[in-house]
Each structure stands twice: as C-alpha cells, then as structure tokens.
Amino acid sequence: MKDKTVIDLSALRVTCQSCGLYQFCLPMGLAEGDMERLDSVIKRRRKIEKGEYLYRMHDAFSTVYAIRSGSVKTYTSIESGAEQVTGFHLPGELLGLNAVSTQHHTNSAIALETTSVCEVPFERLEELARDIPSMQHHMLHVMSQEIQSDHCQLMMIAKMPAEARLARFLLSLSAHFGNRGFSATEFHLSMSRNDIANLLGLAVETVSRLFSHFQDEGLLSVERKHIVIHDMDGLMNTTAQGSSQPLPKDSSSNQRP
Amino acid sequence: MKDKTVIDLSALRVTCQSCGLYQFCLPMGLAEGDMERLDSVIKRRRKIEKGEYLYRMHDAFSTVYAIRSGSVKTYTSIESGAEQVTGFHLPGELLGLNAVSTQHHTNSAIALETTSVCEVPFERLEELARDIPSMQHHMLHVMSQEIQSDHCQLMMIAKMPAEARLARFLLSLSAHFGNRGFSATEFHLSMSRNDIANLLGLAVETVSRLFSHFQDEGLLSVERKHIVIHDMDGLMNTTAQGSSQPLPKDSSSNQRP
DNA sequence: CGAAGCGTTGAGTGCTTTCAATAGTTGTGG
DNA sequence: CCACAACTATTGAAAGCACTCAACGCTTCG
Numbered sequence: 398m399k400d401k402t403v404i405d406l407s408a409l410r411v412t413c414q415s416c417g418l419y420q421f422c423l424p425m426g427l428a429e430g431d432m433e434r435l436d437s438v439i440k441r442r443r444k445i446e447k448g449e450y451l452y453r454m455h456d457a458f459s460t461v462y463a464i465r466s467g468s469v470k471t472y473t474s475i476e477s478g479a480e481q482v483t484g485f486h487l488p489g490e491l492l493g494l495n496a497v498s499t500q501h502h503t504n505s506a507i508a509l510e511t512t513s514v515c516e517v518p519f520e521r522l523e524e525l526a527r528d529i530p531s532m533q534h535h536m537l538h539v540m541s542q543e544i545q546s547d548h549c550q551l552m553m554i555a556k557m558p559a560e561a562r563l564a565r566f567l568l569s570l571s572a573h574f575g576n577r578g579f580s581a582t583e584f585h586l587s588m589s590r591n592d593i594a595n596l597l598g599l600a601v602e603t604v605s606r607l608f609s610h611f612q613d614e615g616l617l618s619v620e621r622k623h624i625v626i627h628d629m630d631g632l633m634n635t636t637a638q639g640s641s642q643p644l645p646k647d648s649s650s651n652q653r654p
Numbered sequence: 655m656k657d658k659t660v661i662d663l664s665a666l667r668v669t670c671q672s673c674g675l676y677q678f679c680l681p682m683g684l685a686e687g688d689m690e691r692l693d694s695v696i697k698r699r700r701k702i703e704k705g706e707y708l709y710r711m712h713d714a715f716s717t718v719y720a721i722r723s724g725s726v727k728t729y730t731s732i733e734s735g736a737e738q739v740t741g742f743h744l745p746g747e748l749l750g751l752n753a754v755s756t757q758h759h760t761n762s763a764i765a766l767e768t769t770s771v772c773e774v775p776f777e778r779l780e781e782l783a784r785d786i787p788s789m790q791h792h793m794l795h796v797m798s799q800e801i802q803s804d805h806c807q808l809m810m811i812a813k814m815p816a817e818a819r820l821a822r823f824l825l826s827l828s829a830h831f832g833n834r835g836f837s838a839t840e841f842h843l844s845m846s847r848n849d850i851a852n853l854l855g856l857a858v859e860t861v862s863r864l865f866s867h868f869q870d871e872g873l874l875s876v877e878r879k880h881i882v883i884h885d886m887d888g889l890m891n892t893t894a895q896g897s898s899q900p901l902p903k904d905s906s907s908n909q910r911p
Numbered sequence: 912c913g914a915a916g917c918g919t920t921g922a923g924t925g926c927t928t929t930c931a932a933t934a935g936t937t938g939t940g941g
Numbered sequence: 942c943c944a945c946a947a948c949t950a951t952t953g954a955a956a957g958c959a960c961t962c963a964a965c966g967c968t969t970c971g
C-alpha cells in the first residue's frame with residue numbers, strides 16, 4: 398500500500414489527450430490549448446462499483462459525467478412505479494446533460510459493472526462553452542445526437558416486431574464495440590435480460606425466446622451474457638421488418654404542393 | 655391593395671416582446687436589451703400553407719424555426735420507407751435544433767394547417783449564445799426538454815396499452831392549449847387519425863375505435879377533428895395503465911449497496 | 912447448503928393488427 | 942353545379958404476435 402499515493406498522482410495527471418477515448422468524448426474537435434482548459438475543469442475521476450448510482454432521478458443537477466470504462470444504464474421512473482430503461486451507455490458517452498432544463502435529473506444512472514467516469518461541473522462547462530465556440534457547438538451536438546437516437550429508438554419500438562428490435566439492439570452494440578477497436582462479433586452483455594427487454598419494450602420471456610431463436614437459426618451463439626455473432630448479414634435481414642414492403646411514399650394526410 | 659406595404663412594414667416591426675408567445679419561446683428569460691439583439695437576428699417571418707414543408711429530412715441545416723401560429727408535424731423516415739411521426743408542434747415551440755450534430759435535418763417538418771414561423775439563422779443564434787449566457791442556457795434547456803419529452807414518449811409506447819396512449823395524447827394537447835390561454839376542454843385536432851396513430855405506434859383503426867370507445871363512455875365527444883372533453887379525470891384514470899399495480903421498486907438486476 | 916434472483920421454456924390468453932367493406936369528406940373537372 | 946375520384950374515417954370479423962402465468966434449471970451469494 399506504500400505506492401498508493403503514486404498511483405493516485407498518476408491518475409490525477411491523466412489528461413484528455415492521453416485518454417484513448419478523447420475522439421469520442423467531450424474534447425472531440427477541440428484545439429490543443431482548449432483541451433488543456435477542459436482538463437483543468439474536469440473535477441476528478443471517480444470509480445463506481447456495479448449497482449452504484451452515478452446519480453438518481455430528482456437529484457439536483459450539477460455535474461456531467463463522461464464514461465471512461467465500464468457501462469451505465471439510464472432509466473426513468475413514472476409515477477406508478479414503472480420504469481423505462483432509456484439507454485445503455487458505453488465509454489466515451491456523456492451523461493446528465495438532459496437535466497439542464499429542470500436543474501434536476503430526470504433519469505437515474507446506475508453502473509452495470511465497475512465503471513470509471515470523469516466528472517465535469519456543468520457550470521464550468523457552460524463557462525467554457527461561452528469562450529470556446531467549438532465547445533458550445535459540441536455540447537449542442539451531443540444533445541442533438543441524443544435526440545436523434547431517441548427518435549430512432551421510438552421508431553423501433555413503434556414500428557418493428559420483436560425480432561427486429563433485438564437484432565437492431567445487438568447490431569448497434571456490435572457497431573459501438575467495433576468503432577472503439579473491440580471485436581464487433583464477440584462481446585459481453587453487461588446488462589440483464591430484464592434490462593434489454595425493458596429498453597426494447599418487450600417482456601423478458603420474449604427476449605429469452607428470441608435469443609434462443611437466433612441461436613437455432615445459426616445467426617449467433619449466446620451463453621448467458623457472452624455473445625458471438627456468426628451471421629451479421631442474417632441479423633441485418635431480420636431488421637428489415639419482415640421484408641421489403643414497397644410502401645407508398647408519403648402515406649400521411651399531406652402532400653407537397 | 656394600396657395598404658399592402660403598410661401591412662408588411664408593421665409585420666416586420668413586430669418584436670419578440672410584442673408576441674404573445676414570448677414567454678414560451680426563444681426569448682424566454684432574456685433581459686430586455688438581449689431581447690432586442692435577438693430581434694435583430696430573426697431573419698423574417700414566413701407563412702406556410704397546409705402541406706408545405708418547413709424543411710425536409712437531409713436538407714442542409716442552417717435555420718431554426720419558432721412557430722408563431724398554426725401547427726407542424728415532424729417525422730423521420732427510415733431506409734425502408736416507413737415513417738415515424740416524432741411530434742406535433744404548436745405555437746411557441748422551437749424546431750430544427752436537433753440537426754446540429756449532422757448539419758443536415760434528420761426529420762421533416764410539414765405544416766398541418768396554415769402556419770406562420772420565425773426563422774432564426776443558427777449561426778447567428780450560436781453567436782448570440784456565446785455573448786448571452788442565458789441564451790446559451792436556454793438553447794440547452796430547449797434541447798434537454800425535447801430529450802425528456804422523447805423519453806416520456808418512449809415510455810408511453812413501450813409500456814402503456816393503446817387506450818392509455820390516446821388518453822395521454824389528448825390530455826397533453828389539452829394542457830398545451832390550456833397553458834396558452836385556449837380552452838383545455840374543447841379544441842381542434844389539426845392532424846389526421848393516421849398521424850395520431852403513427853405517433854402513438856398504433857394502427858389507424860385502433861385509434862378510430864378508441865375515439866368511439868371514449869365517446870361511448872362519455873369521456874368526450876368527437877366529431878371528426880373537433881374534440882370536447884367531458885370528463886378530464888375519467889380520461890386521466892385510463893392513463894393509469896389498467897390500475898395502480900404495486901410494482902416492486904427497482905425490478906432490475908441491480909441493487910444499491 | 913439454502914435462499915434469492917436470473918434465465919429458459921411451455922401453454923393459453925388477449926390486445927392489437929390485418930383484412931375487408933362501407934360512409935363520409937374533399938377536391939377537381941366537365 | 943354536380944359527378945366522379947381519391948382520400949379519410951369508421952366498424953366488423955378473424956388472425957397473430959407478444960404477454961401473462963407457471964414451472965424448472967442454473968448461478969450467485971450469504
């Protein structure tokens with residue numbers, strides 16, 4: 398335990414530039430000088446264990462979190478006690494920004510495994526954003542991206558059959574891992590079947606059945622939380638909502654003049 | 655037609671402060687001086703007819719729109735041609751901000767009736783946001799609010815039966831109108847049944863049946879697009895997912911240590 | 912080792928969709 | 942001005958997908 402301080406010091410000295418994720422994270426697109434200013438604002442690095450909360454719904458909002466390693470589940474609860482998982486978040490993602498409007502968190506964030514995050518005081522971030530145009534733009538960028546992904550999620554739940562939803566979910570995980578230099582075909586699910594089902598708007602049993610079904614078809618192998626994708630194209634095909642229906646364009650009540 | 659120029663001039667002279675919606679719109683919370691700066695940035699006021707597009711998916715993003723009157727439907731299209739309505743937007747709402755991340759619009763916005771909007775060049779808005787902290791904050795605020803409402807929508811589609819979804823939809827419209835000084839119990843639906851069904855992730859027939867059902871129960875009267883709510887509480891009760899199930903808190907795989 | 916929780920599988924039910932037919936509404940052109 | 946076409950909305954009947962209920966194996970943890 399003598400070298401504890403040494404470890405702490407080196408940890409504190411870690412900069413965004415030295416982080417393998419900096420191109421996916423807050424400093425994305427920042428000039429070097431600006432990155433140093435960002436570094437100076439990042440409060441500290443925190444490690445949280447599986448099952449610990451990063452923050453809870455209704456907590457006062459003061460801090461934004463960037464995930465360094467591990468994974469986090471976010472979910473909102475409704476009055477009746479029902480929960481809706483809104484996403485699983487992997488390294489490089491920014492959490493907490495959607496609390497700006499209420500000053501209180503509107504969802505809870507819980508670690509799915511041992512997770513390390515960077516904490517950034519939001520006030521500081523706002524100040525930085527004022528001085529650094531690309532930082533301001535990036536914050537808007539991050540939020541607009543979340544909106545887009547929510548819309549995608551919405552469409553998925555509203556329009557796609559269960560099979561396609563799970564396939565898309567797995568493919569999106571696969572792409573995430575692939576982008577970050579990990580295997581796109583073999584990975585570990587840090588979330589429970591329950592969480593997956595909740596995110597996709599399905600019953601746990603349905604998810605379980607679908608995993609078995611995919612395995613029977615030879616699309617993938619699944620053993621508890623270990624996934625190996627054998628047939629990426631096959632998975633993508635199940636995504637295509639049954640088949641390619643030649644929908645009439647603009648089926649709504651409006652036409653362009 | 656002699657006074658046409660007079661009308662135009664007076665229209666151009668309209669300021670945010672003179673707009674009945676300013677407390678719901680972009681200038682929300684701005685100091686008076688800052689509001690004038692905002693006014694000077696707003697490019698012009700545009701009137702669009704029913705069926706015209708404010709912008710279309712994939713269009714280059716340069717402008718943010720604030721709705722003055724009328725209503726607008728936004729929707730995204732997926733590769734296969736299927737569409738997902740992402741929202742109906744009423745006076746005071748800001749549209750287009752979610753295109754920041756891609757520089758291209760990721761949804762289309764079409765007028766459901768004759769609609770007038772204010773156009774704000776996004777670049778200008780970003781500049782303003784740099785100079786005026788409360789403006790920057792407000793933009794983040796608007797986007798964070800959209801994320802929250804999307805999460806709400808997600809939960810609704812994923813967890814609620816058809817009846818509750820339509821009830822919630824009507825109640826949210828009612829609240830919107832009420833907040834803006836209109837009747838909360840009697841209003842006009844500017845969107846088609848098809849659009850409603852699409853937004854709620856239902857079939858048109860289901861929506862139609864539900865309207866009839868609500869009417870049979872005496873909760874409301876509906877005649878084509880004219881709605882009169884008779885029993886607000888009754889409607890709210892149908893929202894409660896069948897009843898109040900005493901769900902075990904935190905049904906997920908995680909527990910707090 | 913027992914309890915508790917997660918995951919899988921089966922059977923039956925039900926909510927919602929799909930298919931189909933009919934009115935009502937809107938818009939256009941003869 | 943009316944008739945026809947196209948579209949929107951409503952209603953009924955049948956089918957299907959996913960859910961609920963239920964039981965059991967497996968893993969984890971105290």
